[in-house]
Amino acid sequence: MRTILLLLCILSVTFSAQAQLFSKDWVQGSYYDTTGNKTTGLIAWSAPDKLSKKPGDHIFYKSTSAAEKVKIGTASITSFTMGSDSFVVSKISSINYAPVLRVLINRPVKLYYWSAQVTSIPVAALGAVGGALVGAAVIGGTSGGKAYLYGTNPNNIEPITRKNFIEVICSIMDDKPEVTKLIVNKTLKFADMDSLLILYRTGKLPQKNNDDMY
Secondary structure (H helix, E strand, O other), X not given: OOOOOOOHHHOOOOOOHXXXXXXXXXEEEEEEEOOOOEEEEEEEOOOOOOOOOOOOOEEEEEOOOOOOOEEEEHHHEEEEEEOOEEEEEOOOHHHOOOOEEEEXXXXXXXXXXXXXXXXXXXXXXXXXXXXXXXXXXXXXXXXXXEEEEEXXXXXXXXXXXXXXXXXXXXXXXXXXXHHHXXXXXXXXXXXXXXXXXXXXXHOOOOEOOOOOEO
C-alpha cells in the first residue's frame, strides 16, 4: 500500500454536508464485536473533536431508551450501524486516533468516508495521521478534516485524489453508466463528490440554492 505524507503540515479543513451524518443522537442500530456477535439497540457516535492521546475511538450503546448507556471502544468492535448508515473500524495505524470509516458504497471495491472534527493538527501528529490517509484526498477549509478512501476492506485502503479520481470512481460506480459518463466528460469532478453520491443513489442531482442544477 502506497504512503502519502502530503499537506497535513498546514491542514485545517471543513466539513461538507456529510458532517450531518455523524450524529451524537441515539439512533436504532447494532454493532458487531471482534468475535462476530451482533448486538442490537440504540447507538450514538460522532467523529472525534480532538486528537486522542491513545489509539481508538468509541461508540455508546443502550439496549433501550431507558437503559444505562455503555461506552464501547472501537478496539472491541469491527463495525456498527446507525439507521441506514454503516460504519467499519480500520486497524491501519496511520488513522488509529480516528479509525471509523463510513461505508458510502459497498461493492467489491468499496468507497469510504473518513472525518475528524479537529480544528488543527499539530506537526507532532503528522507521523500518526499521514500514511494511508491524507494528502490530496483531504477537502475543506477551517474546522475539520474529511477524506474519501477506497479499497476492498477497511484495512486495505487508499485515498481518492484529484489525480486518480476519474479512474477509481468510474470503477466503483461502473454499475451506473449514466453516472460515470458525467465523470468521464468532467461534468462532475473531485470537488463535486457530495453531489455525485446523491446522483449515484437517487438518480438525481441536488439543486443549488438558485434552483440551477450542478
